Amino acid sequence: xxxxxxxxxxxxxxxxxxxxxxxxxxxxxxxxxxxxxxxxxxxxxxxxxxxxxxxxxxxxxxxxxxxxxxxxxxxxxxxxxxxxxxxxxxxxxxxxxxxxxxxxxxxxxxxxxxxxxxxxxxxxxxxxxxxxxxxxxxxxxxxxxxxxxxxxxxxxxxxxxxxxxxxxxxxxxxxxxxxxxxxxxxxxxxxxxxxxxxxxxxxxxxxxxxxxxxxxxxxxxxxxxxxxxxxxxxxxxxxxxxxxxxxxxxx
Amino acid sequence: xxxxxxxxxxxxxxxxxxxxxxxxxxxxxxxxxxxxxxxxxxxxxxxxxxxxxxxxxxxxxxxxxxxxxxxxxxxxxxxxxxxxxxxxxxxxxxxxxxxxxxxxxxxxxxxxxxxxxxxxxxxxxxxxxxxxxxxxxxxxxxxxxxxxxxxxxxxxxxxxxxxxxxxxxxxxxxxxxxxxxxxxxxxxxxxxxxxxxxxxxxxxxxxxxxxxxxxxxxxxxxxxxxxxxxxxxxxxxxxxxxxxxxxxxxxxxxxxxxxxxxxxxxxxxxxxxxxxxxxxxxxxxxxxxxxxxxxx
Numbered sequence: 001x002x003x004x005x006x007x008x009x010x011x012x013x014x015x016x017x018x019x020x021x022x023x024x025x026x027x028x029x030x031x032x033x034x035x036x037x038x039x040x041x042x043x044x045x046x047x048x049x050x051x052x053x054x055x056x057x058x059x060x061x062x063x064x065x066x067x068x069x070x071x072x073x074x075x076x077x078x079x080x081x082x083x084x085x086x087x088x089x090x091x092x093x094x095x096x097x098x099x100x101x102x103x104x105x106x107x108x109x110x111x112x113x114x115x116x117x118x119x120x121x122x123x124x125x126x127x128x129x130x131x132x133x134x135x136x137x138x139x140x141x142x143x144x145x146x147x148x149x150x151x152x153x154x155x156x157x158x159x160x161x162x163x164x165x166x167x168x169x170x171x172x173x174x175x176x177x178x179x180x181x182x183x184x185x186x187x188x189x190x191x192x193x194x195x196x197x198x199x200x201x202x203x204x205x206x207x208x209x210x211x212x213x214x215x216x217x218x219x220x221x222x223x224x225x226x227x228x229x230x231x232x233x234x235x236x237x238x239x240x241x242x243x244x245x246x247x248x249x250x251x
Numbered sequence: 252x253x254x255x256x257x258x259x260x261x262x263x264x265x266x267x268x269x270x271x272x273x274x275x276x277x278x279x280x281x282x283x284x285x286x287x288x289x290x291x292x293x294x295x296x297x298x299x300x301x302x303x304x305x306x307x308x309x310x311x312x313x314x315x316x317x318x319x320x321x322x323x324x325x326x327x328x329x330x331x332x333x334x335x336x337x338x339x340x341x342x343x344x345x346x347x348x349x350x351x352x353x354x355x356x357x358x359x360x361x362x363x364x365x366x367x368x369x370x371x372x373x374x375x376x377x378x379x380x381x382x383x384x385x386x387x388x389x390x391x392x393x394x395x396x397x398x399x400x401x402x403x404x405x406x407x408x409x410x411x412x413x414x415x416x417x418x419x420x421x422x423x424x425x426x427x428x429x430x431x432x433x434x435x436x437x438x439x440x441x442x443x444x445x446x447x448x449x450x451x452x453x454x455x456x457x458x459x460x461x462x463x464x465x466x467x468x469x470x471x472x473x474x475x476x477x478x479x480x481x482x483x484x485x486x487x488x489x490x491x492x493x494x495x496x497x498x499x500x501x502x503x504x505x506x507x508x509x510x511x512x513x514x515x516x517x518x519x520x521x522x523x524x525x526x527x528x529x530x531x532x533x534x535x536x537x538x539x540x541x542x543x544x545x546x547x
Contacts, residue, residue, distance in 0.1 A: 081461065084460075111457065116259070
C-alpha cells in the first residue's frame with residue numbers, strides 16, 4: 001500500500017527574475033515499509049521534497065498524498081498531527097542548543113502530551129538506542145556533530161513515526177559513525193517504519209541496499225527504481241520483522 | 252494526550268525561558284511597570300475625583316429656614332408639597348433641639364462655647380436631598396415662593412458646577428487611560444516580540460516535532476502573563492510610594508476640594524483588578540507577538 005505519493009508536483013521559489021524551480025512535475029510512489037533513497041547533487045531538490053512531505057512548504061502544482069490523504073486539503077490545524085506521524089532528521093539537526101540531549105528527545109513526546117514518567121522513560125530508551133548516554137547533562141551545543149546527529153535521530157524516532165525522513169543523515173559523520181547510523185536506520189526500517197533518506201553519499205546506497213532509489217537532478221525526477229511489486233526481502237538484508245507502521249489520524 | 256502534562260510542560264518551559272534570559276525579562280517587566288504606573292496614576296486620580304464628586308452630590312442638600320412659630324400642621328403640608336417637586340429625593344425636618352445638638356457635635360472639644368444658648372432661638376429648618384443633577388435651582392426657586400420659608404441656602408449650587416467640571420475631567424482621564432492602555436499594549440507587544448524573535452529557532456523546532464499552536468505559543472503566553480503581573484505589581488508598589496509622598500502636598504493644595512473627605516489610595520480590589528489587567532495585557536501582547544511565528 002502506498003504511504004507517500006507525489007503526482008505532478010512542482011515547487012517554485014521566488015518570482016520574476018528571482019524565480020527558481022526547485023521541483024518540476026515530480027511523481028512517484030513510496031510503499032509502506034520501504035527504504036527509499038533520494039539521490040542527486042546539491043540543489044537537485046531533495047530537501048525541498050522532504051519539506052513538502054512535512055507541509056513546511058506547499059507546492060505550486062500537483063498533489064502530495066500521505067497515507068492516501070491529500071496534503072493540499074489539510075487544514076493548518078491538522079499539520080501538527082501529520083508531523084507527529086512523520087519523524088524528520090534535518091541536515092542542520094534543528095536541536096535546542098541550550099537543552100540537553102534528553103530534553104531535546106523528550107520534546108517530541110511532550111508535544112504529544114505524554115505523562116512525565118512516560119516521556120522520561122521513552123526518551124532515555126531512544127537515546128540508548130542511538131548509543132548516547134541518557135544522563136548526559138551537557139547542552140547540545142557542546143556535543144560533536146556526530147553526537148548531535150544521533151540526538152536528532154533519537155528525537156525523530158522516539159514517537160515511533162510511520163515515516164522517517166532523513167536529510168543527509170551521514171553528512172557530518174566519520175566512516176565509523178556513518179556505518180552505525182546506517183545500521184540504525186536499517187533497524188528502524190525493519191521495525192516497520194518507512195524510511196526516506198535524502199543523500200548524495202554513494203556509501204549510503206551501497207550500505208543500505210534500498211528498496212527504491214529516486215534520482216533527482218535540477219528539480220526533475222530522472223530515475224525511479226521502484227519495483228512493480230514491493231518485497232520485504234532484500235538481497236543481503238533480513239526481512240521486515242513486523243508489519244509496516246501506518247499513519248495515525250491527522251486529517 | 253494528557254492535558255495536565257501539556258499544561259505542566261507549557262508552564263515549566265515558560266518559566267524556564269524567563270530564567271534563561273533574565274535581562275530581556277527585566278526589560279519587559281520594567282517597561283510594563285512604567286506603562287502601568289502611568290495607567291495607575293490616571294486610575295488613582297480618576298478614583299479620587301469620582302469620590303469627591305460623589306460626596307458633593309450626596310451630602311450637600313438644600314436647606315430651607317422657616318419663619319418663627321410655624322405650626323406643625325403647616326410644616327407637614329409644606330414637607331408634602333416639597334416632596335412632590337421633581338428632583339427631590341427626600342425632606343428632613345430639623346427642629347431647634349436637633350440643630351443645637353448638631354452644633355454641639357460640630358464644636359467637638361469646645362461645647363462650652365454654646366453655654367447659655369437656648370434652642371428656642373434657633374429656627375426650624377428643612378433639609379432637602381436631591382436625586383437628580385441640575386434640580387437644585389428650580390427646587391430652591393419653588394421654596395423661596397413659599398410664605399413659611401424665610402431663607403434658602405443652596406449649598407450644592409457651586410458643587411453642581413464643580414461636578415460638571417469633574418465629569419469633563421473624568422472623560423479626559425478615560426480617554427487618556429485608553430490611550431495609555433493602547434500604548435502599553437504596543438510596548439508590551441514590541442518587548443515580548445524581541446524575546447520571541449530571540450527564540451524563533453526554538454519555535455520552529457517545536458512546530459517541526461508536531462507541537463500544536465497552544466503547545467508552541469503557550470510558554471510565551473505564560474511569560475507574558477508573569478511579566479504583566481510582575482510589572483503591574485511593581486507599578487502598584489511605586490504608585491503607593493508616590494501617593495504616600497504626595498498626599499500631604501495635594502491635600503494642602505486642594506484643601507477645599509478634599510474638605511468632605513481625605514485622599515484615598517486604590518482599594519485592595521482596585522489594586523488587584525489593575526494587577527489582573529496587567530496580566531491580561533501581558534497575555535494579549537505575547538499572544539500577538541508570537542502569532543506570526545506559530546504559523547505552520
